[in-house]
Every structure is written in structure tokens, then in C-alpha cells.
Amino acid sequence: MFELDRELAQDIVTRAMAILPYNVNVMDSQGLILASGEPSRIDTRHEGAQLVLSNARVVAIDSQAAACLKGVQPGINLPLFFDRRLIGVLGITGEPEQVRLYGELLRMTAEMLVAQRHQQAERQWRRQRSDDLMALLLEEGGDAPRLLDEARLLGLKPQLMRTPWLFELAGGQSAERLGDWLQGRYPDSWCVSPAAGSLLWCQPGASLDEPAQAQLLERVEAQGWQVLRVAVGELAEGVEGMRHGYRRVRDLLAYGRAILPRQRLLGLARYRLPTLLWHYRDDEAVRELLRPLQRLRARDAGGQLLGTLRCWCEHRGHGQACADALGVHRNSLRYRLERIAELSGVDPLRLDGLLTLYLGLQLLPEA
CATH class of the missing domain: 3.30.70.270 (Reverse transcriptase/Diguanylate cyclase domain)
Incomplete structure (x- = not known):
């Protein structure tokens, strides 16, 4: 249920008094002044507003009537409605005949601001609820029918x-x-x-x-x-x-x-x-894939052999393409591959050896 708050009330007062030469007050549904061009009146009861709230109608107070009421000055006090519900009172200080038209225009503007603020709050709520709902749906066990139904209602x-x-x-x-x-x-x-x-x-x-x-x-x-x-x-x-x-x-x-x-x-x-x-890197069977490469890296100070092995895997064991990519002769490439087999204990020239080394390379951080 939407209620006037101090921020919105102050926004209405500030906008109105930037145009009108009269003081403006905004009261809540209990007659308490939330915002005013006279700061000393904030948080005090407004008897004129209470009359409006009691009868849900405009109350005009002239100088003579104001003298009989506590904390009231001459002016006109108008009910503020939202969705056909009385949510507060808008007051303008001055002789009623002089400020009545201003009051009606200001009430229309204030009710538009209230509706706009409600729409903003509604959008913000829907956005927050949608974010929360998406997070819940992506968690384990988040596919409860209730959540899915709510997601459909929110248009997700x-x-x-x-x-x-x-x-x-x-x-x-x-x-x-x-x-x-x-x-x-x-x-x-x-x-x-x-x-x-x-x-x-x-x-x-x-x-x-x-x-x-x-x-x-x-x-x-x-x-x-x-x-x-x-x-x-x-x-x-x-x-x-x-x-x-x-x-x-x-x-x-x-x-x-x-x-x-x-x-x-x-x-x-x-x-x-x-x-x-x-995902299974902590499993012993997966860690075994790294051991041949760890033996190779321990003896490959400059990283040349590991670089050659990566290139060999990238070219799927095609000798000439790999040699061209490395900028070496095929005989030099073969020597390096033999050295890799010697140090790692796995032959990259064999399909099973190449597959073992390839899988291990997927878990070895790039230098």
C-alpha cells in the first residue's frame, strides 16, 4: 500500500514554491506535516488537514477561522488521492479566494508525482524480485513449481x-x-x-x-x-x-x-x-596425466621442449607443418621429439603417447 514519505513530500513543496509566491505544506494521512516552506512547522499537527481527512473534501480557512484553530494559517487544504484512496493533504497558505486555483493545479501536479513515484517503486520492486527469483532458479533445487509460476507471472x-x-x-x-x-x-x-x-x-x-x-x-x-x-x-x-x-x-x-x-x-x-x-583435477587418475610433463619440465630449463610439444599437439602430429611453425628443420624437430620421449617417458610419436601428453598439457599452466 503506497504512502506519502518525506522525500516525496519535500519534492512536491520544492517544485511548487519554485513557481508560486505562497507557502506550501504537505501532510500525511494522519495530518502530520511532512514538508513545508516553513521548516519550523514540520512534524507538527495541522488541524485544517485533519478536517480534510475527516470529510475527504476541500477545506478553505480564512483569517477569521484560522484564529480559532491551533497551528493553522489562512489558506486552502485539498485532499490528495491515489488509486481512489486518501493518502494525504496539500495546503497552500493565503486567502482562499486568491490561492484556490493554484491549489487545484498543484493538487493535480502532486497526484501525478505520486502516481509517478508509485510506478517507479513498482518497477524497482519488480526488478529486485526478478533478480532474486533468477538467482533462486539458478541454485540447486530452484525449480520448485511455485518459483516457476512466479517467474512466468513476472514475464521471465x-x-x-x-x-x-x-x-x-x-x-x-x-x-x-x-x-x-x-x-x-x-x-x-x-x-x-x-x-x-x-x-x-x-x-x-x-x-x-x-x-x-x-x-x-x-x-x-x-x-x-x-x-x-x-x-x-x-x-x-x-x-x-x-x-x-x-x-x-x-x-x-x-x-x-x-x-x-x-x-x-x-x-x-x-x-x-x-x-x-x-573439474576432476584433484582426482589421482587426472593428476597422473601431469607427471610425464613434470619430469620433462624439470629438465627443460628454457622451455624449448614444452613449446615444441605444444606445437606438435596443435598441428596434430603433422611433422612438416609443425617444423614450419617452429622455424626448424624436420630433423631438428625429430631430435626434439626423441628428447621429449626420453625425459618424459612417453613417446609423442605414438598415438597413445601423443594423447597422454596432450591431455596433460591441458592442465599445465601456460608460461
């Missing part, structure tokens, strides 16, 4: 297919403002800030391809946000799919931060297997 469309993006912003950047910007350009977006400097954006519709993802990141940064990195998932259906997608991009972002610190745009389609390995 939980049934839509969406793609999760998880942004990590530099310190001091406002994730909420970035969410507002994205929601303004992509209707039906969901935006939730799981932590300071972090924004989960559930982009409506199909996933963007890599060039389009890069273009969007450029547009975001052109607006002034400094993005450290962003993880982009795949199209998910409904709330349960979105919840699963959020877990995947959260793992992907953590993987990128630890293993690929220079990579700012991380797509799940490209890093699906490394992200899966990262």
Missing part, C-alpha cells in the same frame, strides 16, 4: 532456450550496470551477479559463433567495462539446462584463469575436454 519466460556467458570484470567495475546494458539490448535476457565483479548473462536464443562472440566482447569494452575474461557456454533449454550450463561456464572460467591467463574469450565448444579434466 523460464521455458526459453538461453546461452550462459560468465563475465569476470576488473576491480571496481559494476556487474549490475553491465547487466542493465545487456538486458536493454537483448530482450528476455537473464542477468545475475553471483559475486562482486562477476556477471552471469543468460543470452536468449542460439549461441553466437566465435567471431560474433569476439565482436560482442569488443562492444562491451567500448562501453567502458574492462573484462578480464569471459566464458561462453552452449545453448541450454529451460531452467535445469541453464543451471547445468552455469556450472560448466563457472568451471571454464576457473580453468582459463589458472591455465590460460592470456586467453580472454573462452568457448565451451573449444575447451570442453580441458574443462572436464579441470
Whole structure:
């Protein structure tokens, strides 16, 4: 239920007295003066206002009548209505015949300001409730029928297919403002800030391809946000799919931060297997993948052999392409690969050895 507050009452008084040569008072539904051009009258009872509240009608008080009432000056007092409910009183000091017209115009303006403030409060409540509801829906067990029904009533469309993006912003950047910007350009977006400097954006519709993802990141940064990195998932259906997608991009972002610190745009389609390995990085079977590389790194002071192995994996074991990328002769490349096999105990020239080393490299931080 909407009630007049001091801030709104003072706004009405300030606007009115910037135009009118008369004092203006605004009283609440109990006749207490909330705002006045005469500050000493604030928080006192206004008997004229109480007469208005008792009868829900305009009360004009001339000089003679004012002398009989406590704390009242000549003027006109008008009821303020919102949604057909009496919420307060507006008073203008002066002889009633002189200020009546001003009073009617001012009441109309004040009731418009009240309606506008109510709409703002309603929008703010809906926005806050929508944010809270989205956060609840993305938590484990957040698909209760009651929450889904409320989401539909608020127009959140939980049934839509969406793609999760998880942004990590530099310190001091406002994730909420970035969410507002994205929601303004992509209707039906969901935006939730799981932590300071972090924004989960559930982009409506199909996933963007890599060039389009890069273009969007450029547009975001052109607006002034400094993005450290962003993880982009795949199209998910409904709330349960979105919840699963959020877990995947959260793992992907953590993987990128630890293993690929220079990579700012991380797509799940490209890093699906490394992200899966990262999720189980504490498992002994996964840690075994790193041991051959740890032996190699201990004897590879300049990092040349590790760099060669990364290049070998990137070119899928194609000798000439790898040698050209490294700028060495194929014989030099073969010598390096033999040295890698000797130091790591795993032969990169064999398919099983190459696969073992490749998987281990996905968990080895880039220098």
C-alpha cells in the first residue's frame, strides 16, 4: 500500500514554491506535516488537514477561522488521492479566494508525482524480485513449481532456450550496470551477479559463433567495462539446462584463469575436454596425466621442449607443418621429439603417447 514519505513530500513543496509566491505544506494521512516552506512547522499537527481527512473534501480557512484553530494559517487544504484512496493533504497558505486555483493545479501536479513515484517503486520492486527469483532458479533445487509460476507471472519466460556467458570484470567495475546494458539490448535476457565483479548473462536464443562472440566482447569494452575474461557456454533449454550450463561456464572460467591467463574469450565448444579434466583435477587418475610433463619440465630449463610439444599437439602430429611453425628443420624437430620421449617417458610419436601428453598439457599452466 503506497504512502506519502518525506522525500516525496519535500519534492512536491520544492517544485511548487519554485513557481508560486505562497507557502506550501504537505501532510500525511494522519495530518502530520511532512514538508513545508516553513521548516519550523514540520512534524507538527495541522488541524485544517485533519478536517480534510475527516470529510475527504476541500477545506478553505480564512483569517477569521484560522484564529480559532491551533497551528493553522489562512489558506486552502485539498485532499490528495491515489488509486481512489486518501493518502494525504496539500495546503497552500493565503486567502482562499486568491490561492484556490493554484491549489487545484498543484493538487493535480502532486497526484501525478505520486502516481509517478508509485510506478517507479513498482518497477524497482519488480526488478529486485526478478533478480532474486533468477538467482533462486539458478541454485540447486530452484525449480520448485511455485518459483516457476512466479517467474512466468513476472514475464521471465523460464521455458526459453538461453546461452550462459560468465563475465569476470576488473576491480571496481559494476556487474549490475553491465547487466542493465545487456538486458536493454537483448530482450528476455537473464542477468545475475553471483559475486562482486562477476556477471552471469543468460543470452536468449542460439549461441553466437566465435567471431560474433569476439565482436560482442569488443562492444562491451567500448562501453567502458574492462573484462578480464569471459566464458561462453552452449545453448541450454529451460531452467535445469541453464543451471547445468552455469556450472560448466563457472568451471571454464576457473580453468582459463589458472591455465590460460592470456586467453580472454573462452568457448565451451573449444575447451570442453580441458574443462572436464579441470573439474576432476584433484582426482589421482587426472593428476597422473601431469607427471610425464613434470619430469620433462624439470629438465627443460628454457622451455624449448614444452613449446615444441605444444606445437606438435596443435598441428596434430603433422611433422612438416609443425617444423614450419617452429622455424626448424624436420630433423631438428625429430631430435626434439626423441628428447621429449626420453625425459618424459612417453613417446609423442605414438598415438597413445601423443594423447597422454596432450591431455596433460591441458592442465599445465601456460608460461
